[in-house]
Amino acid sequence: MQTGPATKSAPLNAPRDMASHFMECGALDTNLTLAPGARLVITDDLLNGTVGDLAALSMAAIVGRDAMVAKAAVLPLGIAASKLGVADRARYERLFALIEETAFDSGVRESAEAMIHSRFRENQIKELAAEIGGTVGPARQRYRAFLEVVKLLAEKKISEALFLDEFLEFTRAVAGKLDFGIYALCVDRLFVSSQVPIMVKASLCKEVCKYPPLVRKELITNLLSSPKAERELVDYARQEVAKVLTHDQLTEIVLFTTLKLAWAAQRERPQKARA
Structure with a gap:
């Protein structure tokens, strides 16, 4: 380092x-x-x-x-x-x-x-x-080990239930140790991967809704603002947060999702102008 x-x-x-x-x-x-x-x-x-x-x-x-x-x-x-x-x-x-x-x-x-x-x-x-x-070094090693578990899921060599158990164990092991940016990228990719079954994604979403407010806000709004996420999953995420969050927490999610969509639109404008 x-x-x-x-x-x-x-x-x-x-x-x-x-x-x-x-x-x-x-x-x-x-x-x-x-x-x-x-x-x-x-x-x-x-x-x-x-x-x-x-x-x-x-x-x-x-x-x-x-x-x-x-x-x-x-x-x-x-x-x-x-x-x-x-x-x-x-x-x-x-x-x-x-x-x-x-x-x-x-x-x-x-x-x-x-x-x-x-x-x-x-x-x-x-x-x-x-x-x-x-602190960061061992956490990143644990992250790389989890990527092998993701690969096993994609190859259908482990069950969905076992994968979810591995995800929860991975999360517990790296909490507060792994750069959150790396963890968030990992979760974002799981949500949009075509190799991860929709039911696994829904279960992951349900778990994320239990996370501390700041972590939950970042991950859920990433999903809600993602152009690559399946509509079915986005709809499920909206329903789930509506069930478990308070009115103020839900309002914050909506506002931050809107902000992320606005940022994405701003980034796209120069690209469209050059096209």
Whole structure:
């Protein structure tokens, strides 16, 4: 795992001011994306320079809802601070004090506090890097193992019931450890895969409706706004959320789905213009 930002061009659809975009994600109480309607940010984006702007990194650390992503944003900031002389480090100390006071995630607040107390020493930075790698690495290995289970389902070598059991076990094993962006992508693909039976998808949808509100909102609205999802599944998802969610929760789902559809329409306009 890399521990510092590298020079790398921004994604083609990245907003000009990614820090402001991240602030908007925080205001919407949703996970960070690389741009409106784009994929979710994962830890690699903070560590390999995809998100290299210090203001964006700072905002990611403060408003990031994915604990691993938010904590990964602290690392390049700490590295940048460690390279400065004592006289020039004051602004980073103020920044880390702000992160410690206002970050959404408690683990990020603790990491910021530790950086300040260590005066951004290399050992503290290495400790944080090891913590992130030691958590995300095994979770990604578990994710790759689950992909083999998906393959077995596609080849009809395991039963639907066994697959659902494996999915639940996989979810329990990686909760809070795997980048949510990777987990969400996995679920999104299951929902639209032609090799996954519709009854399995319906069962997955029912399970997702039991998830914590933020996770549920992201996954359900991805399904409801997906142009690739089967109409039967989308209709089932609407019926299911109507049964289990409160009026306010359902309203939030509807509004966020509408927002995602609007983002998708905005992305399609330039493509149609070039066609």
